[in-house]
Amino acid sequence: MRAKNSEHLSPSGRGGRKTRAMAKQAERRAATTEAILTAARRLFGTQGFAATTMDEIAEGASVAKGAVYHHFKTKEAVFEAVFDQVSRDLVAEIDRTARAEKDVLAAMVAGTQHYFAATAKGPTGQIILRDGPAVLGWERWREIDAQHFGGKMPRALSAAMEAGLIARQPVEPLARLLLGAVTEAAVACAGRADIARAGAEYARAFKSLVEALRVRA
Amino acid sequence: MRAKNSEHLSPSGRGGRKTRAMAKQAERRAATTEAILTAARRLFGTQGFAATTMDEIAEGASVAKGAVYHHFKTKEAVFEAVFDQVSRDLVAEIDRTARAEKDVLAAMVAGTQHYFAATAKGPTGQIILRDGPAVLGWERWREIDAQHFGGKMPRALSAAMEAGLIARQPVEPLARLLLGAVTEAAVACAGRADIARAGAEYARAFKSLVEALRVRA
């Protein structure tokens, strides 16, 4: 151990000097931040938040601890950044899956299923479902979640109401309830050996719940 | 500061000596444990888990830190015991409320509403909804929760199916989903200033969800 870094970044091409040069510092910043985030994401994902130390993160990113604190105020701040990144990636995946469906409700179910699968195990689940609420606090967690995956639920419901698929009613509360249901299901799946079967089971139950809302003639 | 204890327990009445005496040690144990739990419950409830130190708990219980560690292996163990106690109390309250209703589904809604109110603010909410999942981990949290409040949901659903109020289907997954919905709602309520209004809002949404499941002619 002890490789240290000695490049940090290469000067790359220098175009203008004063007129257009302001990129060196920014590049450096971006590179270091990314290294920290990458290391932190790996460590948080495998060991969990509590078992990961700031020294490990610094070591993993090949920078001194001071550098980490130069870019992030606290350990929680590092986690939040990682959390945000993972969420963003997850949402992108889910979007791709859901876009394939036609019916809004069907897309909701499909997206949900993907959410199950992705968060059921591995680093993503550790970060999103386990440490997320624990570290950020449930309020903050839900707040961020609402900006990513969680925000899709209200939109889907609104669309469904608009299309006359389900009865008109206050969207927000219902969305929260359904989101809570989904999250709970994901967590429940995460704790089981037969994830595939469990996932299917919950997906069916969720579908049944959503279908119950569908207006009938 | 520095009152210390000098009674710890009174010898109380001594009945038999050897034949029936084995209560002194147990009493002592129980008294100390209870003192610790009482102090911990107050501190965890008001300051939260992270902001409460073991020294504070020991001080609050008028014992040395060593005594606390003699009875509880870790800080988490203390919390778990407190959590268990609070859960038990909450369930007892909810039971009383729900028993007043007649319809099984109605009881479910009523019990849920009580759950909202109780966990929305104050020490109970802090312990059950905030620190609970964070400290115990979501799995363990749900496991304990299932033994208390959570365990009621499957039973209620079974009864509802039995009575023909809702369509027959796998109970466990649906129960989990609804429980997740309720919990989410409670958390959402907890984070709002107008708890009364929010609670009513979510209660209505939950009712709408449950009612959607009701079989129709």
Added chain:
DNA sequence: ATTAAAACCGACTGATAGTCGGTAAATACC
């Protein structure tokens, strides 16, 4: 060239969860 500002370093500090050797009280055994 000079000055300022931002990135980075790593030894140090403060707080606290958990330990450990020891004392006192209760219980078991003779």
Added chain:
DNA sequence: GGTATTTACCGACTATCAGTCGGTTTTAAT
């Protein structure tokens, strides 16, 4: 009764780790 053993309790001490701080190097502005 006395002696040994087990259980409850004590509080100074240790280990760990988040966060700090004065100092150094690199980049940018003038």
